[in-house]
Amino acid sequence: MFPTAPTNRGLSAKKPPDETETTTTGKEIVNTWFKGLMAIRSVGSGVFRRGLFAVGSICKGDFVVEYRGDLIDDAEAERRRKVYHPSCAAFFFLFKWIGKTWCIDASREDGSFGRLVNDEHRHPNCRMKKVEVEGSPHLCLFALKDIKDGEEITYDYGGNDCPWRIKNITHPAKSSHPAVMSEKRMEEAPSPQDTPQQMTLCAIDTHPAKSSHPAVMSEKRMEEAPSPQDTPQQMTLCAIDTHPAKSSHPAVMSEKRMEEAPSPQDTPQQMTLCAIDTHPAKSSHPAVMSEKRMEEAPSPQDTPQQMTLCAIDTHPAKSSHPAVMSEKRMEEAPSPQDTPQQMTLCAIDTHPAKSSHPAVMSEKRMEEAPSPQDTPQQNHQMRKLLQVLWGMKTQQASNTDAQQQSMAHLLESILWHIPLKNHQQRKLLQVLWGMKTQQASNTDAQQQSMEHLLESVLWHIPPKVKLHRKKHPGRQQRLGR
Ligand SMILES: C[S@@+](CC[C@H](N)C(=O)[O-])C[C@H]1O[C@@H](n2cnc3c(N)ncnc32)[C@H](O)[C@@H]1O
Structure with missing residues (x-):
């Protein structure tokens, strides 16, 4: 279960564990996201503006956070690199393990902190360490020194090709460089400044894995996943399903909002299909979702269709090669220990505002992040885009992995645009997205509940019309109506 307090912050270096203990401790590490101890804050502008900050002090040698993502082999990493937008490579972390190159692909917006x-x-x-847990490597950050409350968590990505370094840029905000990504690499040798405990952890890295077959790792993860009868998603849905009556919030889009929503002739699906069908050749560039687009909020001129088109066109599925660890399986399987859904459920169920429980992203921490100064037009687009994405997600069986990836990125930018005071809606959207991913196992009633909840999320994205009308109070008169 989730830790309720920051008491198990980590692995103090005071008592180096023996090998058996290390395995147990390692398991603890990956089971823990240390809710309440990290804050996401803005360090600049653009998609890569986020950074992770300590909430409270962290001692030298402490475990800080896990770099979570899909564990894939180098061949799969190569395949993904070809189909992903270049900016996604920013989230690839390559490392050696049992004589082979592996990669943690953290490009999916899964709500985890390590990737930020x-x-x-x-x-x-901090410094990245490999920790083996039940035959699988996990990448974990450990504090190299005492870290103060409010300090940004950082580590050395390795390599020499990070553009911000070359330009002597210290933060995304100051970077004029496009989102050219340098992937992270980790050497196997422990560094001299490692604590005894860290050395122990590193020593584990060099031990042969219990299974050298990559597929076994995949099987293992799958086996550990919650049973179909009791998935976190179902629990989440259950919790949500039972509450609509208690909510004073109108879960149905009002007339006014319906006006803004795409018309019946223009459903999200239709819009999506239209965009796909009619404009496939608009971009000659393979990366239609250009760096500019990735870095900047969508401009008021961009239609949702255009944005969607960008996302779709950029990533044709080029490979039918079944990955050693199938992307689909890895991505769809909820992590056995603590999925974003579980964490989000925790946050929602406990009502952060009223609870002393340190929720994943507590209200306080969400509010600490600066608000995106969106224009009403941008918000309007976010709403539309969300509807489009939802429609695409409904048809996910026919989406390629790369399209799913693009959708996840777009979802992230939508989340960013939901006003921060509506943090519960942001969380809810993340939950819904996770549930939608597993829609094959959802019942009709669950799907319907999800649709209603989506509407309630849309409700919380400020509409354009309201503000627009304020700006043009005399428009009707001028038109002689
Ligand atoms: C793994 S992500 C880190 C989280 C990222 N800041 C975000 O908001 O998603 C890596 C990307 O963050 C940006 N980044 C990381 N460290 C940086 C630094 N020191 N200066 C400028 N940009 C940095 C780069 O764009 C890089 O490709």
């Missing part, structure tokens, strides 16, 4: 940690090669305060 920025690079600092001169004075990093």
Whole structure:
């Protein structure tokens, strides 16, 4: 279960565990996301503006956060690199393990924190370590020094090709460089400054894995996944299903909002299909979702269709090769220990505002992040885009992995645009998205509940019309109506 307090912050270096203990401790590490101890804050502009910050102090040698993602072999990493937008490579972490190159692909917006940690090669305060748990490697950040409350968590990505380093840029905000991504690499040798405990953890890295067959790892993860009878998603849905009556919030789009929503002739699906069908050749560039688009919020001129088209066109499925660890399986399987859904459920169920329980992203921490200064037009687009994405997601069986990936990125940018005071809607959207991913196992009633909830999320994205009308109070008169 989830830790309720920051008491198990980690692995103090005071008592180096023996090998058996290390395995147990390692399991603890990956079971724990340390809710309440990390805050996502803005360090600049653009998609890569986020950074991870300590909430409370962290001691040297402590475990800080896991870099979570899909564990894939180098062949699969190569395949994904070809079909992903270049910016996704920012989330690839390559490392050696049992004589082979592996990769944690954290490009999916799964709500985890490790993927948001920025690079600092001169004075990093953390260091990445491999920790083997039940035959699988996990990448975990450990504090290299005492870290103060409010300090940004950083580590050295490795390599020398990070553009921000070359330009002596320290933060995404200051970077004029496009989102050219340098992937992270980790050498196998422990560094001299490692604590005894860290050395122990590193020593584990060098032990041969219990299984050298990649597929076994995949099987293992799948076996550990919650049983179909009791998935976190179902629990989430259950919790949500039972509450609509208690909510004073109108779960049905009002007339006014319906006006803004795509018309019947223009459903999300139709819009999506239209975009796909009619404009496939608009972009000659393979990366239609250009760096500019990735870095900037969608401009008021961009239609949802255009944005969707961008996402879709950029990533034709080029490979039918079945990956050693199938992307689909890896991506869809909820992590056995603590899925985003579970964490989100926790956050929603406990009503962060009223609870002393440190929810994953507590209200306080969400509010700490700066608000995106969206225009009403942008918000309007976000709403439309969300509807489009939802429609695409409904048809996910026919989506390629790369399209799913693009959709996840777009979802992220939508989440960013939901006003921060509506943090519960943001969380809810993340939950819904996770549930939608597993829609094959959802019942009709569950699907319907999800649709209603989506509407309630849309409700919380400020409409364009309201503000627009304020700006043009005399429009009707001018038109002589
Ligand atoms: C794994 S992501 C880190 C989280 C990222 N900041 C975000 O908001 O998603 C890596 C990307 O963050 C940005 N980044 C990381 N460290 C940086 C630094 N020191 N200066 C500028 N940009 C950095 C780069 O765009 C990089 O490709």
